[in-house]
Amino acid sequence: MPDADLIxxxxxxxxxxxxLLDERRFRxxxxxxxxxxRYFMVNRSNRYPPASKxxxxxxxxxxxxxxxxxxxxxxxxxxxxxxVARLDTGMAWAEDPPSRSRHLIANIEVEPGAxxxxxxxxxNFIVYRSRGEREEDFYVGARRxxxxxxxxxxxxxxxxLVLDQNVLSAxxxxxxF
Amino acid sequence: MQTDPHALVDAEHGLVSRRIFIEPEIYEAxxxxxxxxxxxxxxxxxxxxxxxxFFTTYMGEDPVLVVRDGGGAxxxxxxxxxxxxxxxxxxxxxxxxxxTCAYHGWTYGNDGRLVGVPYxxxxxxxxxxxxxxxxxxxxxxxxxKGLWFATFDPAAPPLAAYLGxxxxxLDNFIDRRExxxxxxxxxxxxxxxxxxxxxxxxxxxxxxxxxSHLSAITTAFSTGVTxxxxxxxxxxxxxxxxxxxxxxxxxxxxxxxxxxxxxDRATRPEVAxxxxxxxxxxxxxxxxxxxxxxxxxxxxxxxRVWHPRGPGRTEVWSWVFIDKAAPPEVKEAIRLAGVRxxxxxxxxxxxxxxxxxxxxxxxxxxxxxxxxxNTQMGLGRxxxxxxxxxxxxxxxxxxxxHRQFYRRWAELMAAAPDA
Numbered sequence: 056m057p058d059a060d061l062i063x064x065x066x067x068x069x070x071x072x073x074x075l076l077d078e079r080r081f082r083x084x085x086x087x088x089x090x091x092x093r094y095f096m097v098n099r100s101n102r103y104p105p106a107s108k109x110x111x112x113x114x115x116x117x118x119x120x121x122x123x124x125x126x127x128x129x130x131x132x133x134x135x136x137x138x139v140a141r142l143d144t145g146m147a148w149a150e151d152p153p154s155r156s157r158h159l160i161a162n163i164e165v166e167p168g169a170x171x172x173x174x175x176x177x178x179n180f181i182v183y184r185s186r187g188e189r190e191e192d193f194y195v196g197a198r199r200x201x202x203x204x205x206x207x208x209x210x211x212x213x214x215x216l217v218l219d220q221n222v223l224s225a226x227x228x229x230x231x232f
Numbered sequence: 233m234q235t236d237p238h239a240l241v242d243a244e245h246g247l248v249s250r251r252i253f254i255e256p257e258i259y260e261a262x263x264x265x266x267x268x269x270x271x272x273x274x275x276x277x278x279x280x281x282x283x284x285x286f287f288t289t290y291m292g293e294d295p296v297l298v299v300r301d302g303g304g305a306x307x308x309x310x311x312x313x314x315x316x317x318x319x320x321x322x323x324x325x326x327x328x329x330x331x332t333c334a335y336h337g338w339t340y341g342n343d344g345r346l347v348g349v350p351y352x353x354x355x356x357x358x359x360x361x362x363x364x365x366x367x368x369x370x371x372x373x374x375x376x377k378g379l380w381f382a383t384f385d386p387a388a389p390p391l392a393a394y395l396g397x398x399x400x401x402l403d404n405f406i407d408r409r410e411x412x413x414x415x416x417x418x419x420x421x422x423x424x425x426x427x428x429x430x431x432x433x434x435x436x437x438x439x440x441x442x443x444s445h446l447s448a449i450t451t452a453f454s455t456g457v458t459x460x461x462x463x464x465x466x467x468x469x470x471x472x473x474x475x476x477x478x479x480x481x482x483x484x485x486x487x488x489x490x491x492x493x494x495x496d497r498a499t500r501p502e503v504a505x506x507x508x509x510x511x512x513x514x515x516x517x518x519x520x521x522x523x524x525x526x527x528x529x530x531x532x533x534x535x536r537v538w539h540p541r542g543p544g545r546t547e548v549w550s551w552v553f554i555d556k557a558a559p560p561e562v563k564e565a566i567r568l569a570g571v572r573x574x575x576x577x578x579x580x581x582x583x584x585x586x587x588x589x590x591x592x593x594x595x596x597x598x599x600x601x602x603x604x605x606n607t608q609m610g611l612g613r614x615x616x617x618x619x620x621x622x623x624x625x626x627x628x629x630x631x632x633x634h635r636q637f638y639r640r641w642a643e644l645m646a647a648a649p650d651a
Contacts, residue, residue: 096577098420101324110321110328113284113302113342117327124417129571137451141579144447149582221324222547223421226585228577 057174062165065176065202068209073158076231081139084231088132089203089212096128096216096232098223127218127228138231149229156230157183160198172204173212180216184230192225194218194232233261237645243635246608252641253426254595259543265645266523267292269385271394273525273537274298276415276551277378280306284327284342289549290539291382296370297321298380301343302329306375308382309344309367320367340367376402378412379535395521397470397621400507404516405527405535408503409555416567417552421576425588426595427524427540428641430548433584434528435475435520436467436633439609444587448579457485457517457530466514467614467633470622473522473640475633478514485517485530487569495562499555513619522640532574533566544592550575607634 057065075084088094102120103110123129130138141147162179182194201213216232235258240249252258268291275287275298286299288311295311297320313320313333320340321331330347332339339348344367349360370382374391376399381391388394395402406413423430433440442449442459449459457463457479464480479485486492504511517530527535536550552570554563573580594600610630617624625632 101322103323103326109332109334110323110326111330111332112327113329114282114327117282118285118325123567124415125419126417126567126571127419127575127577129568134572138579141447141451144450146443146447147583148444148447149586221420223576225421225576226423226589227421227582229582 057165057167061174062163065165065174065209066163068202069160069163069176069178069200072211073160076158077156079153081142081231085132085136085139087209087211088135089205089210090132092130092132092135092212092214094128094130094135094214095126096218096228097122097125098127098218099221100125101221127223128216128232135231147229149227152187154230155185158232159183168201168203170203174202176200176202180232182230182232184225194225194228194230195220198232233257233645237642240645241638241642242604243639243642246606246611246631246635247604248607248634248638250595250601250603250605253428253592254543254601256543258645259540261645262540263292265647266641267540268294269383269388269644270523271372271374271381271383271388271391272523273521273535274308274380274382276413276553277306277375277380278414279325280380282327284329285325286321286323286328286331286342287325288321288323289537290547291370291384292540294384295319296382297331297367299328299342301341303343305343306373306380307342307344308370308373308380310370312368313338314346314365314367344369377407379406394472395474396472398472398474398521400510400621401468401470401474401476401516401519402521402527403507404511405519405529405533406553408506409499409557411556413553414556414563415551415553416563417570417575419548419550419552419575421548422541423546423548423585423588424544425546425585425592426543427538427546429588429591430538430546430584431520431522431524431526432475432634432637433588434477434518434526435637436477436631438465438467438477438518439629439631440584440587444583445580447583448573451579452488457483463628465628466620467610467625467628467630468514468516468617468620468622469614469624469633469636470620473637473644474520475522475637476516476519477633478516479530479628481512481515483515485515487531487565487573489565489569491562491565492569495558510619510621520637522637528574531580532570532578534570534574548576607631607638611635 159181160178166175168174177199184192196218199215202209203212272291279287280300283302297311298308300306318335337350341347346362346365371386373382468476486496518528520526524538539547541547554566610625613626614623614632
């Protein structure tokens with residue numbers, strides 16, 4: 056297990072990142088990602104577990120559950136930057152008026168990464184979005200990040216988010232995570 | 233329903249009452265007169281490819297189980313146990329020989345037959361004829377080139393007649409190359425709007441693209457094919473309320489992604505040969521098959537069902553598809569284009585939902601509800617074009633398709649509910 060100082064450092068990095076999003080400082084937020092970023096979000100499917108008595112399975116190899124088919128976000132640094140640029144056009148109507156977001160992250164665990172200078176951090180998140188007069192959405196799920204030390208600072212190289220919902224109750228996903 | 237539907241839609245003058253987007257009584261009548269009578273989309277054949285494969289969906293608000301039986305025949309049943317009406321299958325998809333209700337354990341084969349009833353002999357004695365209590369099938373089930381459709385109306389015309397000239401327009405999306413299509417992504421989410429706003433938008437609203445979606449076009453998520461100054465095109469209504477946005481035959485609607493632009497150029501001769509001479513006249517890029525099945529080929533390749541969930545709510549079930557014969561890098565590029573352009577997080581789609589929500593919610597005010605909606609663009613300038621097999625507008629922006637869509641809506645709503 057990484058030492059307490061490292062855990063504290065990673066936690067502070069992630070909290071600061073969340074604050075940048077809540078303060079809509081998106082250009083500064085983009086700088087926290089490496090150029091080889093993969094940023095991925097998926098929701099959950101409803102499948103019967105193998106032991107379920109609700110069905111008698113006919114062909115166990117049929118109808119596999121393919122996660123990439125449910126991806127809601129599958130971004131590179133370039134497309135994430137284009138999404139940020141879109142917000143500056145004055146015509147990104149889903150964010151005009153802008154969402155007021157509150158990013159809460161908890162249950163942070165820090166694990167050694169596969170390569171030197173890398174760690175993996177997993178956490179749970181609740182992102183609350185308030186907008187206009189009375190719009191409200193909660194985006195709740197789990198996240199796993201691959202962090203890399205670049206020039207003495209932490210950068211995010213992989214982010215994988217799993218939303219707990221099946222049919223999303225929100226009308227859109229126009230905030231960042 | 234007390235109100236005459238023809239008083240709600242005045243297609244001659246391009247006026248639509250806002251009551252049809254908010255009033256519960258009208259919504260309930262829609263479920264009976266439109267969703268329980270029209271042919272509705274269920275799923276793609278590849279989602280029930282092997283014996284036992286099943287997929288659960290809805291027709292209107294009715295839950296439906298689509299399943300391929302052990303002999304290879306596809307069925308669609310109400311996903312409701314005949315005993316107490318419990319929802320039978322609670323998974324999105326999977327593979328099963330039989331389905332057992334979670335309440336009392338009634339078991340149905342994947343052909344719908346009731347094959348198991350706990351305590352049948354002891355409790356029912358000889359009083360339950362299992363042959364009479366199988367799952368309730370839809371009235372008619374048919375497929376068009378891998379798209380499965382069903383209707384609850386035994387008197388509805390066959391699918392081929394319901395489609396009519398729309399079949400050729402569907403071919404532009406799903407039958408461009410040998411082998412048809414395959415599914416590469418699926419998204420489900422909720423929109424706080426009436427189902428008709430997305431249906432009419434996909435069916436005929438090229439006009440919103442250069443304003444609603446300019447931000448996504450200028451930040452390279454789309455080429456914005458309908459928004460370019462040199463754009464050509466026409467609205468086409470091939471009958472039965474089906475409506476399509478078409479651009480000129482020379483225009484390419486693919487996303488600004490190298491693989492997809494190159495793929496479009498490379499496959500064009502093959503596609504032209506399959507689709508025939510009309511391919512040289514018009515290029516359908518977005519459309520709605522009445523009432524709630526929409527397709528789109530520009531920016532992504534997606535079809536979706538707008539499931540009604542009350543007058544002010546719609547659930548979107550959206551598939552991303554590509555030609556089965558496409559190379560793997562093209563399939564991956566179209567999956568990513570779908571995620572990035574047309575999904576709950578899509579840079580095109582997220583702005584639409586915001587507009588449709590406000591168009592719906594402002595109908596709640598009794599005074600705002602009295603205001604008629606204006607669908608007068610191009611009024612009187614559409615003409616029947618035999619070469620296109622439908623009514624066509626004389627300019628690339630027109631609301632001729634809106635008028636056709638709502639005229640068909642009123643016709644069906646005015647017919648007796650049990651007709």
